[in-house]
Amino acid sequence: MKSLVLERKDELSLRDFPIEKDEEVLGPRDVRIKLHTVGICGSDVHYYTHGRIGPFVVEAPMILGHEASGTVIETGSEVTTLKEGDRVCMEPGIPDPNSKATRLGMYNVDPAVRFWATPPVHGILRPTCVHPEAFTFKLPDAVSFAEAAMVEPLAVGVHAATKAKIKPGDIAVVLGAGPIGLVTALSALAGGCARVYVSDLSDKKLQIAQSLSPAIIAVNAAKETVGERVKADTDGWGADVLFEATGSPKAAAQIFEPLAPGGCVVLIGGQSEPISYDAGAAMVREARVENIFRYAHVFPRCVAMLASGAIDVKPLITRTFDFDESVKAFEIAASAPPADVKMQIELPQ
Incomplete structure (x- = not known):
């Protein structure tokens, strides 16, 4: 599927990218999501400009993006809290449910966590993705797709x-x-x-x-x-x-x-x-x-505060690009314009 791919340090392309079959298989407790809005995070830009963050090194082409919202288009046989057509945001880190860190409630520091756009795990600047129901959160009508894509940084x-x-x-x-x-x-x-x-x-x-x-x-x-x-x-x-x-x-x-x-x-x-x-x-x-390392147990709180108006993130969204402009968007983000806070990319619907 057409994706924004970091080929290597300083080189991006928007091209058809083969997604591994196991990433696309819909498990019984998974949902398939059509992506709508994806934020450009500082870590995405850092991978683009440096090719690594600490021990995480880009050694093969990788799809970027992890701040996202979208719409459920398919559900697994055991999914009970979501249905087709639900608007959602997604927590991008999936821990090992059997790890000691997860069982202690600190799933964000599980060494085995698989986090979108962290090598070798692909991100979601692409049309669709499969994600666990447990890390996918339904949006109230009052929360837009753009605001929902801000839940990930707000969670920090x-x-x-x-x-x-x-x-x-x-x-x-x-x-x-x-x-x-x-x-x-x-x-x-x-x-x-x-x-x-x-x-x-x-x-x-x-x-x-x-x-x-x-x-x-x-x-x-x-x-x-x-x-x-x-x-x-x-x-x-x-x-x-x-x-x-x-x-x-x-x-x-x-x-x-x-x-x-x-x-x-x-x-x-x-x-x-x-x-x-x-x-x-x-x-x-x-x-x-x-x-702190990322976050844990706060996505529902963030969604609730956006819905009630307790927190307003709309003023932080300073520029929005079409998916076809993704490479240009990252080039601009890498230049760190002083008037911009959060840039986002909208995918075709």
Whole structure:
């Protein structure tokens, strides 16, 4: 089927691609989905520009894409919660149901998890896919296909906010105003934060951040230090929670500066190399440090918040391309336009 294929580093093509038969077999608890909207994730772009992310190396042509929504067109014989015609979004990681991590409820850290567009597993920038019923979620009428394709990145922010154990009235800092930083800011507000400071170097992205809520305060890191700004606004106390969503070693080295005593740091942004960690700064604050890897058990929460209006991701969708423009879309995404947050691709219906 016609797919967006990463042939190798720096080379994409839109071509007919043979899908292995076992990927297309509809099991009794599977559904077949016609894809509608697929978001372009930073990891997709990184595979395109670098050919690898940490230990995951592109060694053969691979279909990209893992943020998706679509329509069920066929169901397995034992499927009970979905039917043909249902609009859905899909959680892209399928764990081994018998692994210890899965049985403990931490299926996202199962070493055997098969995650779309992570070598050697193909993604879903293609017309159809087969997916387990258990990881496919029906959409309420109030949630569009475009919003539904944002559930995957939103799940990262909701998982991070959950790990932070936010309390009503907390003050939070988010380092990074990219897609993950902004969905994390929205998740922190939905979790009860009174204010969220968002720090970045891009004025365009900070303008988008500030437009999302009057409770979001934009801080340009090139002009002022977020730690100084937060402490000035909190009588020197600091923020209750800090989310690191840049993936930048320089930013990660400063995670404790804005943090209040007893505060929590959640590391979200992936770091390709070991980072500087100020153990003394963490110690004197008795800081709690959490790490997240993707997400677990949050897709239904995300769908419910989109449906109720508790979280609005529509302002983050800044550009949409037709499927035939997929290569161009990735070339633009790789150039990191400062005014763009989330780009999406719509497939023919």
